Amino acid sequence: MKKLVILTGAGMSAESGITTFRDSGGLWEQYRIEDVATPEAWSRDPKFVLDFYNARRAQLERSEPNQGHIGLAELEKQFDVQIITQNVDNLHERAGSSKVLHLHGELTKVCDAYKQEVIDIGYREVRMGEKLGNTQMRPFIVWFGEAVPTMDEAIRLTQDADVFVVIGSSLNVYPAAGLINYVHRGVPIYLIDPKEVVTNMNVEFIQKGASEGVKELVKRLSLEY
Numbered sequence: 001m002k003k004l005v006i007l008t009g010a011g012m013s014a015e016s017g018i019t020t021f022r023d024s025g026g027l028w029e030q031y032r033i034e035d036v037a038t039p040e041a042w043s044r045d046p047k048f049v050l051d052f053y054n055a056r057r058a059q060l061e062r063s064e065p066n067q068g069h070i071g072l073a074e075l076e077k078q079f080d081v082q083i084i085t086q087n088v089d090n091l092h093e094r095a096g097s098s099k100v101l102h103l104h105g106e107l108t109k110v111c112d113a114y115k116q117e118v119i120d121i122g123y124r125e126v127r128m129g130e131k132l133g134n135t136q137m138r139p140f141i142v143w144f145g146e147a148v149p150t151m152d153e154a155i156r157l158t159q160d161a162d163v164f165v166v167i168g169s170s171l172n173v174y175p176a177a178g179l180i181n182y183v184h185r186g187v188p189i190y191l192i193d194p195k196e197v198v199t200n201m202n203v204e205f206i207q208k209g210a211s212e213g214v215k216e217l218v219k220r221l222s223l224e225y
Helices: 010-014 037-043 046-062 067-077 092-095 150-161 176-183 210-224
Strands: 003-008 080-085 100-102 105-111 117-118 138-141 164-168 189-192 204-206
Touching: 003 150, 003 176, 010 046, 010 067, 037 046, 046 210, 067 092, 067 176, 067 210, 080 092, 080 150, 138 164, 164 176, 164 210, 189 210, 204 210
Parallel strands: 003 080, 003 164, 080 100, 164 189, 189 204
Antiparallel strands: 105 117, 105 138
């Protein structure tokens, strides 16, 4: 089977009602990135950060995978599909995708201060005073300014791709945005986004949202393979 590697960003989950920083000018509802998604924010006011992710977890529990997520899962019937996602939600898994690599962590998981101990808590709230190991339980999220531990694996997967697809990513957030540069020459690249995305790579652009874009992708792939 051909290896289909798909990089998904915030636009993948937007149709499921998951708010994105990109669409709101660097704000997530009333929150600034600097106040909720950096190690400095956690040091300054951990309760504020916990409350933010508790709200995101509750939002995720109410959300459902959209037709884009479902369409990608169904592609596993024809391709060896590997999803690399910048998203921290679990909508790919809930749609049925079997191989999902999370670059920026997972919302339904928490860890200790050193990210050595990780547990899945589902959608429940985390409170101050709850510990993992000897440290305050924190969201298992890769915040801005932190290293991306799964990046090497993402690069390896990208280099193995027979077809590479980007969905709902502005290609502005690094190091994830740099993955496209590891696609081997001659490998077809599809880019799905309703907004214009600037790239110097030779891509086949599908200017649609995730659900309609994946539907179009499936059509084009069925003609090629």
